[in-house]
Amino acid sequence: MHSTRAVTTIFAAALTAGVLAACGNGAGAGSAPTAEQTAAAAADNSGLVIYSGRNEKLVGPLLGKLEQAVGAPVQVRYGDTAAMAAQILEEGDNSPADLFFGQDAGALGALAKQNRLAALDAQTTGQVIDGYADENNLWVATSARARVIAYNPATAPEIANATSIDVVLEPKYKGGKIGYAPTNASWQSFVTALRVTKGEDGARDWLTKFKAQEPRAYERNGGVLEGVESGEVDLGLINHYYWYAKVAEEGDAVKSKIRFLDSEDPGALINVAGVGVVAGTDQSEAANKAVNFLLSKEAQTYFADETAEYPVIEGVTSKHDLPDLSTLKKPAIDLNDLDSLPQTLELLGQVGLT
Known part of the structure; x- marks a missing residue:
């Protein structure tokens, strides 16, 4: 196992190399707080400080309701999920962060592995669907999303029947015809899933073949989808909710389609x-109230309707025509196994997909 120093070093090296570039996961700000911001926050212990790797445009309206829910002032720092996790590791016991709101299980797991998260009450984690909380109650899911392939039905009609991510390695998609977001946390978790299912050598081989396809890099998943819409690429690797949000906004004007692979494939x-x-927060009560607010029916309905994600508690439905989460086939991966994010970043750097 990597030591805390080693993990932090790998994160920092990734940051320096630009793996976690600005707006990498679509966050409102693409980097972690500056030293000046950290010092200022540390000096102000009057309220709850949240490090959020989630996009401010997506979750800002919801987090704006937290002050009333927790009964204390709330400061939210937006940035890249992995960059925020790295910041918490670097700050150690001096971190002003009280709550970490991450875009994916990998970053949450990496912090849990390094003892940087405090245990949640079992009643809190027990509210969510089985499999959507850390086995040691160190983190809990707030929403779920599926990886999908967005495609142009005119140029990539065969994607409609695809069941494996290997389809993107076919010769016809070579030469800038595939879009992806290399600094996106969900892409990084997909690569971690590749490592878990295919092993290190298998994942390296797949990524090497993918790089040979000369995929087109975008800053965000939304940019990938726009690339498909405009015909700049034939297909793109994204999360499902970007497409549903676009359809809700533009209706029949949306040209692209998406494919849920609906299989045990890592894709x-x-x-x-x-x-x-x-861990170590002096705002434990407010932080736990915030967690429970994000699991409330109000917040879960917001995720279901406003961001087109899957709610993680029973009894909440979505206005979007999403496939039932319980019916979707998926790889047999425990989300806790996605915690080797630093090793994934290292592999991506070695392959040259940063």
Whole structure:
């Protein structure tokens, strides 16, 4: 197992190399807080400080309701999920962060592995669907999303029947015809799923073949989808909710389609966004209230309707015509196994997909 110093070093090296570039996961700000911001936050212990790797445009309206829910002032720092996790590791016991709101299970698991998250009450984690909380109650999912292939039905009609992510390695898609977001946390978790299912050598081989396809890199999943829409690429690797949100906004004007692989292939990964209380916080009560608010029916309905994600508690439905989460086939991966994010970043750097 990597030591805390080693993990932090790998994260920092990734940051320096630009793996976690600005807006990498579509966050409102693409980097972690500056030293000046950290010092200022540390000096102000009057309220709850959240490090959020989630897009401010997506979750800002919801987090704006937290002050009333927790009964304390709330500061939210937006940035890249992995960059925020790295910041918490680097700050150690001096971190001003009280709550970490991450885009994927990998970053949450990496913090849990390094003892940077405090245990949640079992009643809190027990609210969610089985499999959507850390086995040691160190983090809990707030919403779920499926990896899908967005495609142009005119140029890539065969994607409609695809069941494996290997379809993107076919010769016809070579030469800038595939879109992906290399600094996106969900892409990184997909690569971790590749490592878990195919082994290190198998994942390296797949990524090497993918790089040989000369895929087109975008800053965000939304950019990937726009690339498919405009015909710049034939297909793109994204999360499902970007497409549903676009359809809700533009209706029949949307040209692209999406394919749920609906199989045990790593390309069918169902990942989560989630939260964890930072170990050592002096705002434990407020932080735990915030966690429970994000699992409330109000917040879960927001995720279901406003961001087109899957709710993680029973009894909440979506206005979007989503396939039932319980019916989707997915790889047999425990979300806790996605915690080797630093090793994934290292592999991506070695292969040259940063």
